[in-house]
Amino acid sequence: MLSMEMYPSLNLGPQRIGDCFYREREPPAHMPLFPPACDVAAKSLQPRMLAPPPVPSEPAPKTQKDEVKMELENASLWKQFSSVGTEMIITKKGRRMFPGLRLKLSGLNPSLRYILLLDIIPADNSRYRFQGGSWQAVGGAEARLPDRVFIHPDSPATGAHWQSRTISFHYAKLTNNTLDSQGHIILHSLHRYQPRIHVIEARDVLRWGGGQHSFVFPETQFITVTAYQNSKITELKINSNPFAKGFREDGMNSKKQRDARQKRKIAVLTETLDIVNCDPCDSTEILSHSTDLQALALASLPPLPDPSCEFRPDEASYEDTLIPDQPLDLGQAFMASQMSDISISMANGMQDTPGNEVANGMIERTNTMGEPAYTCTFPAAQTNSSSFSSAPLPQSSSSFSSLSIPDSSDTSDPQPSIPPIDYPPIFSSSPTLSSSSTTPSLQQTSFTFPTPPPSNTSSPQPLLSSSSPSSNTFHTIPETISPHAPADTSFTATPSTCQPGLIQSSAAFIYPNILPTNPDPASLTALPLPIQNPPPPSTLPCAPTSFAFPSVHPHMQNLVSPSSGHSALHLPNLSHQAQAPSLSAPFPSSTFTHRSSSLPPPSFQPSSCLGVSSTFQQTVSSTPSLRPAAHPQSFPNASTSSSTSYPPVEMGAVAQFNPPAPYRPEMVLHHQSLLPQLDPSLQSCIPSTPPTALYPAFPSYPLRLCQDPHPSLSIPFRHLYRQHQHGHHHPQGSYLDMSTRAVF
């Protein structure tokens, strides 16, 4: 088995290792070290297999880290969905996300390599139900499933690579199958989730953790469903997703067409039954029936030419064929109905052309991240698809209307409703945003919205000065920043007050402060947090996180050849890693237990994105990533929902994050701290008494990068698991199948 410790610098203490037993594979003999795009950079780098543990003294250039920015290119589309209440279908086989996450990165060191991860964490600890046109929290969340992290197929790649193109996570799939072995991200239905993107510096393929930047875009929050609940979302999806084009009004699978087909089918079946019931021996019956049948058949056929027309060949032909032979008539009737359907469909298709062009145009714009196409007409959620225009979204937007927001501050509220996210007009300040028309509010001024200019989607976006409040890019918090220091000092107050009505959603949220210290809860709580509120209760359990390459791009898969030997991390760019001699070294099991700790007081960064850069911060691993970060209001649990501010955290300052970790290929990401907790903001509103935890308290869940043993998978090293300290017993079994696959 070949595994790699992804974050050597995150030595949190004794760790549990060796939980993942995967079939070892030999590294592909001819696997290129890096994708062509990265070849040059890769050559410039000295591969360091089994390199010694990273030395804290080798931090990446601060300047670069500090300027790492991420933009959500299709932010306007996301906002459209968010304004209505984004729903994501999850299926057993896995469903892609739509909208997808399309990102632009900047501020990376072009010569360094980075790994991009996507994980999705619970936004709160409630289960939802769609009632009365809005989402209502109806109870506690189900036990958190093991977190899986989707590693971007290009990972690791150089900063130049990431910055030269739009980064898409569209290959990531969501599933509700807790036994999923495909590496999809497992989520509960009817729960609210928040995607996060992590940029992890990989100074070389085996040395991860030089620095970490995490980004959260509140508008990407969604509720998982197995079937769409809100018709507005359905309309949005159909109008925005090319694959659903057939369901558009002008499509062949539109409701109109379906209804017409259904009617025809029913009519035909009814007629058939009637005919069958007739006595075939009675010529009279037959004759009369034939007449009826003819009428029916004719009825089911496309309209005949106008009687006034002199030439009506169709009529004759129908009579000739239908009357004489009953069986034939039946068949013809059916065929006729089908043909009529086809002809109608064809006609519609013909007619649709213009409309389709428009639709296609929209799609193309969407695909190309042409935000303008989707921005639009919100504030008010459109009642119909037609309302979605390609017009730019008014800045005022906001309002979502129909959905009521559950008062997060009020945990007692049994049924808080989630309103669509209201995005304040924060764009105005950004020169890059065409849509910006409104004056940012006081709080909004400090926001930096990730929305990129509608154009240049394919090309790297010009970097916005981080200093500029108007920038629509999310800034990560420099590692050098003290964890206690607010990332954005300009931000004065947070909606902190947890007032239900206040929504800072449009802004990106900064990650909750990650405690730079020991995961020990006691120590965490003892930390002098600059902010305000006591850390959130660690009631939320941490689930094991797995990093998966579920949907690895085909080309990546091709690069990997399963081999009998140890499984190596076969990232496309990594070929040499397999050569590490120490790969086979056994993993020491760790005794480290991670407890949920209180989160540091969140400082609200109104600005956009929750970007947290850190050199591996341990976020309160214990603190469940579950905290609702993005939209406090939406959190029923007051304790969790309260604050929107996230103080910057410097992980590098924490000793536990910096300790040189042994670099062993066998190791997998084993640090729960990898992913900072999402919603530290809650703390501002956190009552002195921690709310009852809806999620069972999870012990520590070290992140581990494990190779997926599944034979069918060509990509080894597919999963990174954040494992439970003490092992998690899923109702359906253990999380890891020690034999061959990572299952639960």
Added chain:
DNA sequence: TCTCCTCGCACTTTTGAAAGGA
């Protein structure tokens, strides 16, 4: 009875192989 999930359907786009031509 209600809610939620699963499955099959029809439709679409995407992708890659095959065919043809320069």
Added chain:
DNA sequence: ATCCTTTCAAAAGTGCGAGGAG
């Protein structure tokens, strides 16, 4: 023989609706 373009079919991604389970 190589490269490029076009064509075609398979694969995969969509939402819908019926039906089943709890």
